[in-house]
Amino acid sequence: MKIRFTIVKKITVGFGILTFAVILNSLLIYTTLNSNKRLNEEIINIYTPSVSYLNDLSFLINNSKMLIKNWVFVERKNETHDKLNLIAIHNEKFPELTKNLSKISKQWTKKEQAIFKKISTTISDTLFVKHKEIMQSLNSFESYDDPMVILEINQIVEEGGEVNNLTNNILKELGSLSEKLNKKTNDSNVAMIKSFVGFQKFIIYSSIFLIITALIIAYFTTTSIKYQINYLKRFLLTMTKGILPKEKLKAKNDEIGDMSTALNTFIGTLIKTSEFALEIGKGNYKTDFKPIGEQDILGNSLINMRNNLKKAEKEEENRKQEDERRNWVAQGIAKLGDILRQDNDNIDKLSFNIMSFIVDYLKANQGSFFILNNNLEEEKYFELKSAIAYGRSKLMNKKIPYKEGLIGRCAYEKLPIYLKEIPENYIQITSGLGTSNPKNLLLVPLKLNEDIFGIIEIASFNEIMQYQINFLEKAGENIASTISSVKINEQTSQLLTDAQQKGEELAAQEEEMRQNMEELQATQEEALRRETEMRDVIEAINNTVGNLDIDMNGVALNVNDKYSNMISVSSEKIINTKHIDLVSSDYNEDDEDYQALWINLRKGLPCERIFKYNTPSGDVWLNETFTAFKNADGNYDKVVDLVIDITEKILLENKSISDNIMPHSTLAYKL
Structure with missing residues (x-):
């Protein structure tokens, strides 16, 4: 039996070889890229951020070393820049940095994690504890005058002292850990570079191999089918000129041979179709013709054309009937329009x-x-x-x-x-002609x-x-x-009839309305006079005392210039700010007395309190009287706070207390 080596098989074998080579090439490329991607992700996501965070931590510890010395030897006043910076390191910067390192250290080795945990514990449980002891001992200006305290602290923070040695050890361990991670980064970079060099060579060799293989396959494939394609092309070019060849194509044992057989069948069908078209052109719609199948576009189109020609005459009659009906409707509407007018x-x-x-x-x-x-x-x-x-x-x-x-x-x-x-x-209506x-x-x-x-x-x-x-x-x-x-x-x-009757009634009511208007005008004049008096009273209050309008949640709604000047805060910043946020930080919204104030106000009870404010020019004491007001629905929705400055009075009282009770004490009195 002769083997049927079709064009599909030839192309399949050729492309199969190419596909295998491409798949193998793709697998090797994927493996190389995936390895490099893993190394790159380790560098970007683990080692580089880790070294950066460790360097930041080293800088933070080194900076705290300088700041704690400044706390002891230089800064005596409270809340200086260096002292606040040291407090920020303890409370904010170190916890945040430790948190970031803890997250990323999960990608380190167990040994590296243990080293970092030891360093972190030493800082938080030993070094910063020492810092806080020093900061607590020197937390006021007067504490610097105690020689025993100063002597003891100097021994701790000086060169060779406990804090200094502890800081140096931590910095040394941090440097060692940072060097290890740096080395890993460098090793990963070297490995990735070597991998890319090998990858470049592989791409060059594989490309050369694929090009040579493709050329060989293309040569043998085109040579095997070139003759048959040219023969078939000459046959088709003859048909494009409108000539239906009488000779039949020679068919070989492959796809082109199948095409030749199909083309021979198509030519025979085309001859029958042309004969059918000629009969239709002559008006013979009864000519028998069967298309090749449901997909025969030309044959089915000719049959549809024959059927459409049969329908055309009937559709023309229907169109005329529709036109007559439209004219009938239009004429009826026109005649009816004349009747309606x-x-x-x-x-x-x-x-x-x-x-x-x-x-x-x-x-x-x-x-x-x-x-x-x-x-x-x-x-x-x-x-x-x-x-x-x-x-x-x-x-x-x-x-x-x-x-x-x-x-x-x-x-x-x-x-x-x-x-x-x-x-x-x-x-119910019947005809006389029948039922x-x-x-x-x-x-x-x-x-x-x-x-x-x-x-x-x-x-x-x-x-x-x-x-x-x-x-x-x-x-x-x-x-x-x-x-x-x-x-x-x-x-x-x-x-119109009703309007005439109502016009007479309105004329009678007009005189009554005129009299009512005179009475209303007198009432309006009295109301205007009272409004003027009320504005004068409000203006006098604004010029005498501070005024702050607050909603029932303690948020400022409105404020006059007097109150704004008292606390040295602009009106724009006061509005939409809670009252508790305006007063001194000595007060807290959860204070029992402050909560009692708002409980009474929500019940409609007036209250009076003294609050201290921290201003750029010094502390200010204000006597504040709170009064709750109802809205149109009868619910309390606003509190009016009238404020009087009693700072001078408070200072005099504090001075009197200081002179009578502790005349020789250097401690500051705090209200």
């Missing part, structure tokens, strides 16, 4: 003319015209205004409650109702902007077509618009 001041005559035209235009048997009477909202009903039956007007008095029967349903749904079977006893009643019933709402003004009812022996229903819908809008105008005119006339 006549007698639009007499609703009864207008109703008769409308129904006479509609029944005649639709060639119906009966028609009724109902108008909605909604003078009383709770008693709305439809009133029969006109009835036409068999070409004559019928006098009937009929009222249908709103939302009852077919009339009510049509009004509720606001859509036409078409019945081909009328309920028994529904038609048969129409079987088709149409109800159309007279609707304008979703408002119902009435219902048209049409009964006919003939079926009512959709275009006739559409005509009545459009006509209903025009009729509703006219009815609306008629009703508005009637209401306007009634309103």
